[in-house]
Each structure stands twice: as structure tokens, then as C-alpha cells.
Amino acid sequence: MSENRINVNALSEQLFGPYAEIRKASRARAADPQLQRDPLLGMDEHRERVLGQLGILVQQEAVQRAFPTEFGGKNDHGGSIAAFEELVAADPSLQIKAGVQWGLFAGAILHLGTEEHHKAWLPGAMNLDTPGAFAMPEIGHGSDVAAVGTTATYDEATDEFVIHTPFKAAWKEFLGNAALHGKAATVFAQLVTKGVNHGVHCFYVPIRDEQGNFLEGIGGEDDGLKGGLNGIDNGRLHFTNVRVPRTNLLNRYGNVDESGTYSSPIASPGRRFFTMLGTLVQGRVSLDGAATNASKIALQIAVTYGNQRRQFNSVSDTEETTLLDYQRHQRRLLTRLARTYASSFAHDGLLEKFDAVFSGREDSDTDRQDLETLAAALKPLSTWDALDTLQECREACGGAGFIAKNRFTQLYADLDVYVTFEGDNNVLLQLVGKRLLTDYAAEFRKLDTGAMALYVAKQV
Numbered sequence: 497m498s499e500n501r502i503n504v505n506a507l508s509e510q511l512f513g514p515y516a517e518i519r520k521a522s523r524a525r526a527a528d529p530q531l532q533r534d535p536l537l538g539m540d541e542h543r544e545r546v547l548g549q550l551g552i553l554v555q556q557e558a559v560q561r562a563f564p565t566e567f568g569g570k571n572d573h574g575g576s577i578a579a580f581e582e583l584v585a586a587d588p589s590l591q592i593k594a595g596v597q598w599g600l601f602a603g604a605i606l607h608l609g610t611e612e613h614h615k616a617w618l619p620g621a622m623n624l625d626t627p628g629a630f631a632m633p634e635i636g637h638g639s640d641v642a643a644v645g646t647t648a649t650y651d652e653a654t655d656e657f658v659i660h661t662p663f664k665a666a667w668k669e670f671l672g673n674a675a676l677h678g679k680a681a682t683v684f685a686q687l688v689t690k691g692v693n694h695g696v697h698c699f700y701v702p703i704r705d706e707q708g709n710f711l712e713g714i715g716g717e718d719d720g721l722k723g724g725l726n727g728i729d730n731g732r733l734h735f736t737n738v739r740v741p742r743t744n745l746l747n748r749y750g751n752v753d754e755s756g757t758y759s760s761p762i763a764s765p766g767r768r769f770f771t772m773l774g775t776l777v778q779g780r781v782s783l784d785g786a787a788t789n790a791s792k793i794a795l796q797i798a799v800t801y802g803n804q805r806r807q808f809n810s811v812s813d814t815e816e817t818t819l820l821d822y823q824r825h826q827r828r829l830l831t832r833l834a835r836t837y838a839s840s841f842a843h844d845g846l847l848e849k850f851d852a853v854f855s856g857r858e859d860s861d862t863d864r865q866d867l868e869t870l871a872a873a874l875k876p877l878s879t880w881d882a883l884d885t886l887q888e889c890r891e892a893c894g895g896a897g898f899i900a901k902n903r904f905t906q907l908y909a910d911l912d913v914y915v916t917f918e919g920d921n922n923v924l925l926q927l928v929g930k931r932l933l934t935d936y937a938a939e940f941r942k943l944d945t946g947a948m949a950l951y952v953a954k955q956v
């Protein structure tokens with residue numbers, strides 16, 4: 497009998513994947529009650545608790561991994577994402593607020609900025625002296641961020657950019673850290689110099705003083721209570737002729753010199769913009785892993801319950817049957833278990849690809865495009881799967897599934913918006929479709945008449 501049993505330890509190791517030790521350490525951290533959610537806290541207290549938890553992550557040196565060694569990091573991009581993904585087990589608000597601070601805000605400084613920017617702003621972003629917002633979407637444009645209305649106009653007379661919100665639909669919207677805690681923001685705006693719009697670029701903009709008051713020209717609103725993730729202070733920001741030095745342009749992919757002349761290593765504005773966005777793909781990668789982790793948590797609970805809970809003495813006069821012996825229960829849970837295994841292994845592949853590109857081991861244009869397509873394909877599938885799995889597991893535990901301490905309902909509420917942010921799922925799948933059709937068309941361009949005839953014959 498025993499040789500037919502699953503080797504649980506071997507399977508667990510497989511599921512931990514290539515970053516097993518980092519994941520185990522991060523899971524141990526997530527098991528610390530001081531990093532977990534207190535379900536009785538209201539929104540205001542929850543926000544403060546999560547800010548405090550970010551401070552604990554800094555003290556425990558849990559957030560430096562992705563950054564350059566000269567700033568105390570390890571240049572370990574894949575490992576950093578693996579560690580962050582595990583924090584979903586403690587509280588998704590903690591995971592996402594950490595993602596805003598170190599993935600998006602500090603990530604924009606790192607990937608879109610150059611050496612001087614790193615020296616000036618990375619230390620504060622890394623050690624949380626400067627909590628920051630990542631200000632991309634606006635009330636009027638969320639998925640289509642190339643169309644944002646905020647402008648950054650170069651003023652030659654003062655060597656400054658003027659950041660301006662021309663109308664209400666151009667207010668920045670939904671930004672983590674914007675409502676309360678953010679002291680600076682990486683703001684995406686249309687760069688205008690000498691009367692020419694060079695497209696969306698990113699600017700480092702201080703927004704609050706040490707006392708937490710908005711700086712001159714900056715205003716905002718608190719998004720207030722949300723459907724989930726209430727440990728994060730999401731909000732809106734707007735700018736009225738806010739002046740920042742010219743050098744606050746994060747200029748890795750586009751620069752303006754003192755005379756106002758624009759230059760870029762990438763000639764096409766469209767390609768330039770997508771290259772900039774591509775450097776921030778880590779958000780999608782980490783949501784894929786975190787959502788898969790949430791599915792694992794749900795299945796762990798529901799499968800355990802199904803193995804122990806007995807109802808109805810259908811096949812025996814003396815013993816009731818365990819739920820997982822019912823075919824209906826197996827079909828509900830084991831299919832989702834299989835899907836979650838698939839998501840977990842697919843995510844390992846995605847993370848390896850991500851690390852290869854960001855470490856520079858394999859970072860050709862094709863590698864980057866493959867990474868972006870993979871991330872755009874997997875994030876929708878795993879985030880939708882997580883909602884489906886959480887709900888089915890909740891029901892599979894009956895009334896117990898609805899009790900808050902058993903976690904399903906809160907995880908569902910928090911994970912709900914994972915299908916929308918870092919690229920709405922439907923929009924991402926359209927990107928994947930576009931890439932597949934482009935590849936398909938390219939294949940056909942290469943085919944000569946003989947190969948085409950062979951292809952048609954095969955189809956027949």
C-alpha cells in the first residue's frame with residue numbers, strides 16, 4: 497500500500513519551487529501575529545497597523561532583496577517577488593501596500609531613474625522614510641494610461657517642470673499611500689517641451705511635508721472605505737502648477753536638457769512607452785503568485801475540513817461518510833486543487849523568466865516581450881481562479897466557511913480587486929491575443945508556397 501501513496505514531502509518541495517528557502521522564511525514571517533490582520537479593527541486603525549507592519553518589514557530586512565547591492569540590496573529580483581507573494585497569508589493589505597512602496601514607487605525610481613535618482617531617493621524609499629505613491633491612472637483613464645491628461649511642461653526660464661492637472665478627469669485616482677501616508681509620488685504625465693508632447697514619462701514629485709500636510713499646489717481626496725484591502729490608504733491626487741527641478745524627470749528612457757531639447761534611446765514614442773511600462777511588470781508577476789497562494793490557503797482549509805467532516809451514513813449503518821468521499825465534493829475541490837497546482841508550476845516558470853530578464857541573464861527584446869505576454873496571460877487566469885476557488889472552498893465548508901476566523905470571506909473581499917489592478921484582466925488578455933496573432937502573422941510571412949501547401953494539408 498505505502499508505495500502507492502503520494503510522497504508529501506517531495507510534492508511540498510516541488511510546490512515551493514525554485515525559491516523554496518526564501519518562501520519558507522517569508523511564510524514564517526507571515527505567521528507572526530504582529531504582521532497579521534486584526535479583523536476587529538476599523539479602517540483607520542487597520543491603515544495605521546499596516547503602515548507599522550511595513551516598518552517591521554524594514555527592521556527585519558525583508559524588503560531590500562530586489563535593490564542594488566550598493567544600497568544594501570541583493571539584486572535578487574525573482575527572490576524578492578517570491579518573498580512578497582507569501583505575505584498574502586498574513587494580510588493582503590500588507591502585501592499590496594508593500595507592493596506599492598517597494599514594487600511600484602521604489603521600483604519606478606529604480607527602473608525608470610538613473611544613478612543620481614537612485615542615490616537621492618532609493619534609500620528613503622527603501623527604509624520607509626519616504627512612503628510613496630505610484631500615480632499612474634486618472635479618473636478619466638485607467639486601462640488606457642497612454643491617454644492620461646496630467647502634463648509636465650518644461651520651463652526653460654527656471655529649468656523646472658511644471659506638473660499640472662488640467663481638468664477633474666485628470667486627477668490621479670486609486671493610488672495606495674495617496675490618502676494619508678505618502679510623502680512623494682512617482683507621477684506619470686505627458687512630457688511637453690518646446691510645445692511638443694513627447695508622451696507619458698514619470699516624474700518624482702514630493703507631495704507632503706514632514707507633518708503630513710500637502711505641499712503647495714497639491715491636493716487630494718481619500719477614496720475611503722473599499723470592498724476590501726482596507727489597510728491601504730487609497731486616494732486621489734491633483735497638481736496645480738507644481739514646480740519640480742528638471743532633474744526630477746526619471747530619465748532612463750527619455751531626457752530633456754537645459755535648453756529644453758528632448759532625446760531618447762528609443763525613437764518610437766509608442767515603443768518607448770511600452771518599454772517603460774515593461775520595466776514595471778513585476779506587479780503583475782507578483783499578483784499571479786499571490787493569487788495562487790490565496791487559492792492554496794483556501795484549498796488547504798477546505799480539503800482538511802472535507803477529510804474530517806462526516807455527514808450522512810449513506811454506505812454504512814455504523815459510520816457516517818467523510819465529505820471528501822462524496823464524488824460531488826471531490827469534483828468541487830480536486831479539480832480546483834489540480835488547477836492550483838498548474839498555476840503554481842506555471843508561476844515558477846514565469847518567475848524564472850522574470851528573474852532571467854531582470855538580472856540581465858536573458859534580456860533581449862524577445863525575452864522581454866515573452867515575459868510581458870506570459871505575465872499578461874497568467875495574472876488574469878490565477879486571479880480569477882482564486883476568486884472561484886475561495887468561493888467554492890467557502891461553500892465546501894458549509895456554515896463554518898462563513899465564519900470570519902476561517903478566512904475565506906475576507907480573503908475573497910481582498911482578492912476581488914486583484915482582477916482589476918496592475919492591468920484589468922480582460923484588457924490583459926487582449927494584449928495576449930494581439931501578441932499571438934502578431935506571431936501567427938509573422939509565421940505566415942515566412943512560409944513559401946511549399947510550406948503553405950503542407951500547412952493546409954495538415955489542417956485538412
Ligand SMILES: Cc1cc2nc3c(=O)[nH]c(=O)nc-3n(C[C@H](O)[C@H](O)[C@H](O)COP(=O)(O)OP(=O)(O)OC[C@H]3O[C@@H](n4cnc5c(N)ncnc54)[C@H](O)[C@@H]3O)c2cc1C
Pocket residue numbers: 596630631632633637638639640669670671672722725730913916917918919920921922923
Ligand atoms: C483598490 C485599488 C488600488 C489601486 N492602486 C493603484 C496604485 O497604487 N497605483 C496606480 O497607479 N494604480 C492603482 N490602481 C488603479 C488600477 O490599476 C486601475 O483601476 C486599473 O488599471 C483599471 O482602470 P479603471 O479602474 O479605470 O478601469 P477601466 O479602464 O475603466 O475599465 C473598466 C472595464 O472596462 C473594460 N475595458 C476597458 N478598456 C477596454 C477595451 N479596450 N476593450 C474591452 N474592455 C475594456 C475593462 O476590462 C474593465 O472591465 C488601483 C485600483 C484599485 C481599484
